[in-house]
Amino acid sequence: MFDAHVHLIDPRFPLSENEGYLPRPYTIGDYRKRMSRFDIDGGAVVSASFQGTDTGFMRAALAELGPNWVGVLNPDPDASDAEIAELDRAGVRALRFNLKRAAGDIVTLTMAALRAHDIAGWHVELYIDGSMLGSLEPVISKLPALSIDHMGMSDDCLPYLLNLVDRGARVKASGFGRVSMNVVSAMRRIHTVNPDALMFGSDLPGTRAGRPFRDSDIELIADAVGTDMYKVLEDNARAFYRLPVKVRAAHEDPVPTLPIRSGEPPTLRLDRRDLPKPAPADTVPLPVIE
Numbered sequence: 677m678f679d680a681h682v683h684l685i686d687p688r689f690p691l692s693e694n695e696g697y698l699p700r701p702y703t704i705g706d707y708r709k710r711m712s713r714f715d716i717d718g719g720a721v722v723s724a725s726f727q728g729t730d731t732g733f734m735r736a737a738l739a740e741l742g743p744n745w746v747g748v749l750n751p752d753p754d755a756s757d758a759e760i761a762e763l764d765r766a767g768v769r770a771l772r773f774n775l776k777r778a779a780g781d782i783v784t785l786t787m788a789a790l791r792a793h794d795i796a797g798w799h800v801e802l803y804i805d806g807s808m809l810g811s812l813e814p815v816i817s818k819l820p821a822l823s824i825d826h827m828g829m830s831d832d833c834l835p836y837l838l839n840l841v842d843r844g845a846r847v848k849a850s851g852f853g854r855v856s857m858n859v860v861s862a863m864r865r866i867h868t869v870n871p872d873a874l875m876f877g878s879d880l881p882g883t884r885a886g887r888p889f890r891d892s893d894i895e896l897i898a899d900a901v902g903t904d905m906y907k908v909l910e911d912n913a914r915a916f917y918r919l920p921v922k923v924r925a926a927h928e929d930p931v932p933t934l935p936i937r938s939g940e941p942p943t944l945r946l947d948r949r950d951l952p953k954p955a956p957a958d959t960v961p962l963p964v965i966e
Contacts, residue, residue: 678744679719680913681825681850681877682707685726689733694725702881704740710880713891718744718910720917722801724883725750725774731763738767746917748772748801751788757795764796769917770823775804775812782815793820797918801825801848806833809840816840823875823916826851827862834862841869846916849897849908850877853887863900871904875913 685691685702692698708716721737729752738747747768755763771792773785792798799821806828809816813836816822823846828837834857841847847866852859866873876897882888894909901908906924914921 677714677716677876678910678913679711679716679878679880680875680917681848681879682719682721683724683879683881683883684721684733684737685724685881685883686733686736689727689736690730691726692728697884699724699726699881699883702883704737707880711878714894718914718919720746720748720769720877720913722748723750723772729755731768734763734768735766743767744919746770746919750774751785751792753784753788755788757791760792760795760798764798768796768798770799770801772801772803775802775808776829782812786815786818789819799823799916804828806830806837809833809836813840817843822846823848826854826879827857827859827866829855829857831857831862834865838865838869841866841873844870845873846875846912847873848877849874851879851882851885852893852896853882853885853889854879860896860900863897867901867904867908871901871907872912872915874901874908875916876909 683702684704684707685699687701719741721734721741723734727733727750729750731749731752734747734749738745745767747763747766748770749763749768749772751771751773771785771789773782773789775782789798789800800819801823802816803825804812807830809824809828810833821844822840824837824840825848827847827849828834829851837845837847849859849863863874874897876894878889878893879885880889897908898905911921
């Protein structure tokens with residue numbers, strides 16, 4: 677599995693209160709313990725609002741987690757081209773616009789995103805209340821690559837969200853405890869528009885969510901996408917974050933092709949003597965009726 681949305685709160689690095697709130701630490705060890713029953717072999721560490729534009733915690737986390745993990749940073753408009761290229765080598769793959777809990781000049785953010793894409797191919801991840809998608813669509817449409825956190829948060833945004841998906845946007849199947857929507861129905865509709873769009877994320881530790889990730893959330897995804905589970909749980913995100921796609925052995929095919937069974941006996945070869953006899957040579961053709 678590839679967990680495309682994880683927050684790490686490392687107290688060794690600077691943290692800032694957001695709306696008067698500061699979360700408790702949540703380390704790599706805490707995450708591994710919580711997800712020990714799942715076969716997690718990669719993921720995306722996403723900067724939270726508490727971390728501002730600090731990159732130290734991200735560098736440390738990616739170095740410890742290994743090459744199958746990538747990072748998503750809050751944009752720093754003052755970052756140089758060389759810093760962006762160096763962060764890309766460290767494993768960073770995207771910028772995050774937190775438009776729900778952090779104010780920001782959308783024009784400045786967009787310019788920073790376009791520059792990061794030109795330098796390193798980074799995409800943008802939007803944490804946004806779905807009600808804002810319609811008004812921001814003219815700006816959003818200028819971004820070369822985009823994903824939306826937590827399915828856009830509400831059913832009200834689905835028409836705008838599906839339009840973005842149809843134009844290539846990806847969507848995090850994450851934060852089910854944050855949203856006010858029928859998550860199974862929403863995932864089905866997104867998956868119908870583009871089977872490559874949905875990417876599973878645990879959103880751990882679930883800071884300020886109505887409830888954190890539950891193991892049963894995987895069953896909700898299965899209910900929505902059926903035999904395309906492997907795409908949502910791993911392949912879609914690996915492709916979007918520009919990681920090698922995992923090659924599966926034939927026995928791992930989630931929908932193997934099975935031979936068609938028939939109750940009829942197999943067809944046997946006929947002996948030449950049993951073939952139909954040719955018509956007599958003196959057979960007269962029927963007249964043509966005008």
